[in-house]
Amino acid sequence: MISISNVTKHHKGATRPAVDGVSFEIERGDFVFLVGASGSGKSTLLRLMLREEIASKGDIFVLGQNLVTVPSRKVPVLRRKMGVVFQDFRLLPNKTVFQNVAFSLEVIGKSSAFISEAVPEVLALVGLGEKAERYPNELSGGEQQRVALARAIVNKPDLLLADEPTGNLDPATSADIVALLEKINQAGTTIVMATHDVGIVDRLKRRVIELRQGVIVRDDKKSGYETALPNTDQIEMPAASEEQK
Amino acid sequence: MKLGFVFREIGQSLSRNVSMIVSIVLVTFLSLTFVGTAGLLQAQIGQMKTYWYDRAQVAVYLCTDTSPSDACPQGEASADVKATVDAALKAATLQPFVEKFYFEDHQAAYDKFQEQFKGNAVAKYVTPQQLNETFWVKVKDPEKSAVIVESFTGVAGVEEVRDQRSYLDQIFSILNAASIAAVGIAAIMLASAVLLISTTIRLSAFSRRREIGIMRLVGASNFYIQLPFILEGVVAATIGSLLASGAVVAIVQFFVQGYLATRLPLTSFVGLDDALLLTPLLLVAGIGLAALASGVAIRRYLKI
Numbered sequence: 001m002i003s004i005s006n007v008t009k010h011h012k013g014a015t016r017p018a019v020d021g022v023s024f025e026i027e028r029g030d031f032v033f034l035v036g037a038s039g040s041g042k043s044t045l046l047r048l049m050l051r052e053e054i055a056s057k058g059d060i061f062v063l064g065q066n067l068v069t070v071p072s073r074k075v076p077v078l079r080r081k082m083g084v085v086f087q088d089f090r091l092l093p094n095k096t097v098f099q100n101v102a103f104s105l106e107v108i109g110k111s112s113a114f115i116s117e118a119v120p121e122v123l124a125l126v127g128l129g130e131k132a133e134r135y136p137n138e139l140s141g142g143e144q145q146r147v148a149l150a151r152a153i154v155n156k157p158d159l160l161l162a163d164e165p166t167g168n169l170d171p172a173t174s175a176d177i178v179a180l181l182e183k184i185n186q187a188g189t190t191i192v193m194a195t196h197d198v199g200i201v202d203r204l205k206r207r208v209i210e211l212r213q214g215v216i217v218r219d220d221k222k223s224g225y226e227t228a229l230p231n232t233d234q235i236e237m238p239a240a241s242e243e244q245k
Numbered sequence: 246m247k248l249g250f251v252f253r254e255i256g257q258s259l260s261r262n263v264s265m266i267v268s269i270v271l272v273t274f275l276s277l278t279f280v281g282t283a284g285l286l287q288a289q290i291g292q293m294k295t296y297w298y299d300r301a302q303v304a305v306y307l308c309t310d311t312s313p314s315d316a317c318p319q320g321e322a323s324a325d326v327k328a329t330v331d332a333a334l335k336a337a338t339l340q341p342f343v344e345k346f347y348f349e350d351h352q353a354a355y356d357k358f359q360e361q362f363k364g365n366a367v368a369k370y371v372t373p374q375q376l377n378e379t380f381w382v383k384v385k386d387p388e389k390s391a392v393i394v395e396s397f398t399g400v401a402g403v404e405e406v407r408d409q410r411s412y413l414d415q416i417f418s419i420l421n422a423a424s425i426a427a428v429g430i431a432a433i434m435l436a437s438a439v440l441l442i443s444t445t446i447r448l449s450a451f452s453r454r455r456e457i458g459i460m461r462l463v464g465a466s467n468f469y470i471q472l473p474f475i476l477e478g479v480v481a482a483t484i485g486s487l488l489a490s491g492a493v494v495a496i497v498q499f500f501v502q503g504y505l506a507t508r509l510p511l512t513s514f515v516g517l518d519d520a521l522l523l524t525p526l527l528l529v530a531g532i533g534l535a536a537l538a539s540g541v542a543i544r545r546y547l548k549i
Contacts, residue, residue: 050462072467079464092455103456106250107465155463 007058020214036211042194083152087167142173273485276434281493286424326402443542478539486531490524
């Protein structure tokens, strides 16, 4: 499903790479957490898997395509097999819940017959069947994230990328969203989720990949958030500041 | 491809940017009207050339008693002079160039003058003797009229040799300059139309950045994302070109045919058929420019 080998991503003007020589594989149907402090490279890794960014070095195979070499014109078709959700939901404020989900199908040329069938179905799945005609600003944060999830999975993607989807939500609502993600995962969709949420990671006991300063420091099956490793961030920091002097 | 969706997007975008769209329409309208006018002027020049060059003759003016003395020291041209000129025009050397010629004596010139200036005060004061006797030469090839001019210029008893085309060329060069000026103004305005279109697209891409972001994430093709923007510019430019085409047709119908042609009945003017020939060119130019400007703007502001 996903195969990443020796991937390095340098951002322009940055002193160190955001992702530095990272390798891992994710099987079809997996549910993987990406954890690590802010700036550890989780989001960059997700953006690389979406081909929002292109790796400076290494190979990224997603859904059978090498994202480092795939030509731009083939990217849209590839993205139709992926879903994405973000911390900030990214809904269109001038469209209703139904229109927000339908929009993502309209723009890839789906027929209105397909849309009028698929959208209510997916809204029922995320528990928003009653609120199809509401606007995003009339919904709670949890409900907005459900709309975003519905939009991400309405085209039945093979892979769902989630960048801190519970980052703006309270613990109870977060648990609902994660339960929904588990449901989606059980239906066969591979999920990669970047998160800071200790509770969720600990409770689900899934595979955890931990990043620190762009490097994988841990890749455990059925693990929790807490790590046995010493916190190298704090050890390195004084050394770094001494270098600056 | 769902056209309904594309058209709805264009409709929304157009209504959001009404003032910019109106300015694109106006600028393309004005600039293409200038292009069309330049085209009409060129057509007019072409038409006048074929009409007048055909009728233009070379005039060999003979001396009169009132001619200036440096050209005609002997005064009135003698019968000898007339015979010489007549013989030269019939001679083998000039025969290939001369289609026909005729001699106009004082009385004939006077009659023509009286007819031309009927009612004008000057007609009363002119006498037949003041008007030149003239050999009117119709040349076979107007481009080679210089041969005749050179043959008789400076001949004793000939006051002046005048190719009528030289009068026409002055008129044509004025019309030509006018059409070049029109093209120049049009070029500047077309450049501003192109800039305006790309600015408009930049603005509407900015106002739709959320939608564009989501379209990219869910895998809408570049074509699908860009089409509404390209069509937006093209729709505005099409309206502008249609207005310009209407203006060109109206200029011909009401100004040229309705006003000029009735005032100057002897001149042949461009007709509606010339104007209708120009309209598809204006449409193609307007739409082509808009598509080009939109395409460039999208490449710069709609990175996929």
